[in-house]
Amino acid sequence: MVNKKFYITTPIYYPNDIPHVGHAYTTIAADILSRWFRIRGYDVFFLTGTDDHGKKIALAAEKAGKSPKKFTDSLIPKFKEAWKKLNIKYDRFIRTTDKDHEKIVQEILQKTYDKGDIYKGEYEGYYCIGCEAYYTEKDLENGCCPIHKTKIEKLKEETYFFKLSKYQKALLDFYKKNPDFISPKNRRQEIINRVKEGLNDLSISRTSFNWGIPLPFDKKHICYVWQDALYNYYSATRQKGKEKYWPTNIHLIGKDILWFHSVYWPAFLISAGISLPNCVFAHGWWTFDKEKISKSRGKVINVDELVAIAGVDSARYFLFREGVFGEDSDFSEKILIERHNNELANKLGNLVSRVTNLAEKNQIQKTTNNLLKKLKLKQIEKLIKNYELDKALNLIFEFIDICNEYVQNKKPWETKDKKVLYELVDSIKAIAILLWPFIPETSEKIAKQIGFKIKFDEIKKPIPANKIKKSEILFKKI
């Protein structure tokens, strides 16, 4: 039997950023889902990467005295290290400078051009020479550049346009037929309303700089950011053996780029005659101690800082337990530590500690695990399939409480009941397997300690009545 496939992506990030909590959130979410579908037996392809092209990069490279390629090469390790640090297991790290990507982008652009969806025109905007960038009217302050405070001029540039307006109806039809395409559903109406208001054609090329992919039908022009970037999701599946993964099951993104993914992206694909992704899931933003994260105000928390607070697993756990997946949440070091202490150390850690200790002293004896019946496995599976990660975690931790209660009520330290201890050890196994996508390091420690494999089917397989040793402390309190 052929396994079902699951293809998941994160956005490709701008490499001159420092990987921070926002990047980490999306990427961990993708990691959790891909791990989950892997243990459920799916053939998973998890893609992340960087968007190396664009004017900002070209300028930053110039400033650093490097070629853009060399410059981005030097930035990529930061991201790879961050993901390693967060225990993220992606299948490919794509860069928009990858040869296979460039080739695919050009092929599709040519196709789109041949179809007549790209035409030459003029782009008009407010151009600041100091910034070497265009601004929209509302960006200006009294007609001046917001950064240089200098008078700004209206400039025209020859550019190619994509006929986005042509796809208004097709998009609306598509949304109607695929109600889950834009998720969570409260964002859906927002997009639909805006699309109904009408779509402008999209300027897709620039001649003012050359760090990008040249248009195949006019080499003077380079493809401008979005088209180049969005196609990465597709080009990654044009590699040999990877074709089966298209279309994407879920594009995980931040709500700030939902418009591009739910409007431009399907329009580009329809135009190129490519089948459309199943779902674009826009999650919320992190505020920091109730304030919006902004670099200028120093309210960013980067991956190193995040992990330094209480470790990888606590960070991963916190991000998905705090708040509803899909909505905004507030990041606070204090609350992360609270959750680490109260939930991971006191509930989960302590449960493992007391049970393994009792099991070491008294041994365990195989029996039917009635305790496990209280685990709402079906519901948990359903929640994760609907990407309701916070709710799934709630149910798993509800079961941890039930286990702690069970220890309390059955008093195995008094009765020395080997069967009760067996039930508990077997239940911890189930907990560890279910938590593996969220806190892999901890689950693996538990698995090693008790002696089982992290596979979904193992949840229902009775654990062999091995000798158990008291576990080390899983989460030290802070």
Next chain:
RNA sequence: AGCGGGGUGGAGCAGUCUGGAGUGCUCGCGAGGCCCAUAACCUCGAGGUCGGUGGUUCAAAUCCACCUCCCGCUACCA
């Protein structure tokens, strides 16, 4: 301005779609229990007219209308 989201015991949140005793979670507070465990764990309790007004209904936090306050988005900007 338009569109979207929100206002639930002291704090932070679920619950609202698919109405059914104010149910639940984390923390804080009060009392007790346990002693296996990471001074952890378990039980009980105090505390809310579910933003306001009106409507539908046998029944509304939940559905409808209006009002009020908070927050976000408004496009070629990753």
